[in-house]
Amino acid sequence: MTLIAGKPASFWIDSTPTSTFSPFINNLVVDVAIVGAGIAGLTAATLLKRAGKTVAVIESKRVAMGVSGHTTAKITSLHKLIYADLIQQLGEDKARLYGESNQAAIEQVAQLVKEEQIDCDFSRQSAYTFADSPEQLSQIEAEVEAAIKLGLPASFVKETSLPFPIEGAVKFENQAQFHVRKYLLHLARSIPGNGSYLFDDTRVETVDEDSPCQVQTTRGVLKAKDVIVTTNLPILDQGLFFAKAYPKRSYIVAASIDPAKAPDGMFIGIGEQYRSLRTTPYNDGVLLLIGGESHKTGTVTQTEERYLRLEDYGRTQFGIDTFEYRWSTQDMVSFDKLPYIGKLTPVNNHIYVATGFSLWGMTKSTLSGMILSDLILGRSNPWADLYDATRATPFISETSIKENLDVGKHWIGDRLKGLDESSFADVSKGEGKLLTIDGNKVAAYRDEKGSIHAVSAVCPHLGCIVDWNSAEKSWDCPCHGSRFSCDGQILQAPGVKEMERIQ
Ligand SMILES: Cc1cc2nc3c(=O)[nH]c(=O)nc-3n(C[C@H](O)[C@H](O)[C@H](O)COP(=O)(O)OP(=O)(O)OC[C@H]3O[C@@H](n4cnc5c(N)ncnc54)[C@H](O)[C@@H]3O)c2cc1C
Ligand code: FES
Incomplete structure (x- = not known):
């Protein structure tokens, strides 16, 4: 078994308390x-409540433990x-709207931090993309x-505070x-009250548009005039978003670094072997985050290697020998x-x-909160048309054809793989394997104590x-990115x- 350094947890989650909102109780209208x-x-809930709407946020687990709890x-x-x-693809006008809207999202976050006095280590930084x-x-x-x-705050630079030479970088100021x-x-703590709610531990199963909309949860039905689905990839299949986007996983390792050696700013490289870098306050010092090694979800089994390559980069480029954390997520x-x-x-009309x-969802999801709250409040928004869901x-673009063919390949091709009968005895301790047992595809994991955890591989x-x-x-699905624990x-x-589950 490969040994990866660092606690297997997101620093953001490890350094903050878990939310403890109550689950939903049947019968509520907002x-x-x-x-x-x-x-x-x-973000959408905050802006809508500030504008006078009653809102109910329903979370299947706990607040900000999903992609947002694992980001950079x-x-x-x-x-x-x-x-x-x-x-080149959309023309100058649309490209300008993209830049302008993402700049506005940065200012929206800054404004909320200031107005709500949010103690969240918010700091202005320059962002760099380097060659x-x-x-x-x-x-x-x-x-x-x-x-x-x-009209963006861009310039070309050759010198940065990175401890290694670069060929050149785009620098954006005041990010x-x-x-x-x-x-x-x-934000979550400020939602409940005055007719608004936040419910943890309540999974939404379906949403039906009606008057009002019916939100079917594992704990009863919530009624609302409008519903916003922000489950990263929508749980509702009607909009076919699973066929208009694909899930990409990426990895982060984090290490304590001498503040005198810590780079000043936020950095990202380009090309297949890109690295993403930023620092954050940590105890009395500084934590360096090193990200990269992205791939399409469910297409790489030996994911330990991804962490090892990031560790290696930390050692060679920053002289780090101890890693505090490692985690991964997808978007x-x-x-x-x-x-x-x-x-x-x-x-x-209401979903x-x-x-x-x-x-890049820190700005784009903030932007989504701004646009969706405007749409629901009946206000015009200068960027709504550009991002219209x-x-x-481009179903016929090169990427979409490739990705959707890839999904088709997994849907049909993976069923034909490993048709030979196999048995649980083929699975070693700590290993997960796809088996065919009595003609059924089985996903089996043997834990370190030797017990088998088996679920249908479908x-x-x-x-x-x-x-x-x-x-x-x-267990990660290569088609649209659903992920499951070893117990399903x-x-x-x-x-x-x-x-x-399979006994
Ligand atoms: C490795 C990595 C690094 C990144 N770094 C950056 C960065 O530096 N800057 C940047 O701008 N962006 C970054 N991003 C992107 C950014 O983190 C995401 O775009 C953003 O966090 C997505 O937020 P979200 O609200 O859509 O998803 P989430 O945070 O996942 O929220 C969705 C929520 O829905 C809940 N949910 C799911 N199903 C249900 C259901 N049925 N019922 C109820 N609740 C449900 C989930 O539990 C979850 O809490 C990064 C992404 C990755 C993968
Ligand atoms: S996530 Fe869609 S088939 Fe698995």
Whole structure:
């Protein structure tokens, strides 16, 4: 077994208390129901309550333990490389709206922090996207040119505070970073009261548009005039968002670093081997976060190697020898680089969604809260059309064809794999394996004590075959990113049903 360093937990979660809101009790009517207490849901709830609406946030687990509790939490409109591409694909006007809206989201976070006096280590920082090889330099130059043309606070730099040389970087000034859970737990605490609620430990199973909408939960039905579904990938299949975006997992290791050696700013590289870097206050010192090693969810089994490569980078580039934490998470990547924010389908008038943040959801989910609250309040919003969730989607783009063919391959092809009969004896301690037993696909894990945990390998969402994730000890679905514990419990949407247990 490979030994990975660091506590297997998100620093953000480990350094803050777990929320303890009560579960939902049957029979309640509010103006707006919000499904999911991540940054998208909590921002929408906060803005709507501030505007005088009654809201009920319903969370299947605990507040901000999903993607938002595992992020890197850089708040920036510099999304690696995007502006040169957007200008080419969508034209200058739309690219400008993208930049402007993400800048506005940074200011929205700053305003909430200031007005609500949120103690969340919020600090203004410069953001950099850097090239570490000469071949990458032209992409950086094109990005600087595009960003300046769009009026963004961009410049080209060759010198940074990184302890290694770079070829060049795009620098955006006056961006920000924070402790994401300190921020979100504060927003969560301010929601209950005056007819508004937040419920932990309550899973939403379906939402029916009616007058009012019916939100079916595991603990009864909630009624609301409008419903916002912010479960990262919507649990409702009607909008086909699972076919307009794909799940990407990424990894983070964190180490205490001498403050004198800590880089000043937030950094991200480009290319396959990119690294994402930022620091955060830690005890009396500084914690350095090193991220990277992304891949499509459910397509890599030996995930330990991903952590080991990040550790190796920390050792060689920063001289680190001890790692405090390691964690991973995933986000939905949209095919046209724009998030989906708005109505679930063209025929829905009261069900809204926000998804496809493409690993830059601190600004984009804040933006989704701003847009969705405006739509529900009947106010015009300058960016709503650009991100319209029902827009004509590039189903025939190169990425979407590849990703949807890949889903088809998993749906059909994975069923044909390993048709030979096998037995639980084939599974070693600490290992997860797909077996065929009596003609059924079985996902089996043997724990360190030797006990077998067996579930049907068929994903309860839309029937793909799951794959083992060795570092997180979870079953991950390569089709739309649902994840399950070794006992089949749901770890990540869109799934709303547990995996079928096998005795
Ligand atoms: C490794 C990594 C690093 C990242 N770093 C950055 C960064 O530095 N800057 C940046 O801008 N973005 C970053 N992102 C992206 C950003 O973290 C996400 O886009 C954002 O957190 C998504 O928020 P969310 O509210 O959509 O999802 P979540 O935080 O996952 O919230 C969804 C909530 O819905 C709940 N839920 C699910 N199903 C149900 C149900 N049936 N009923 C009720 N509740 C349900 C979940 O439990 C969860 O709490 C990163 C992403 C990754 C993968
Ligand atoms: S997540 Fe859709 S089939 Fe598994």
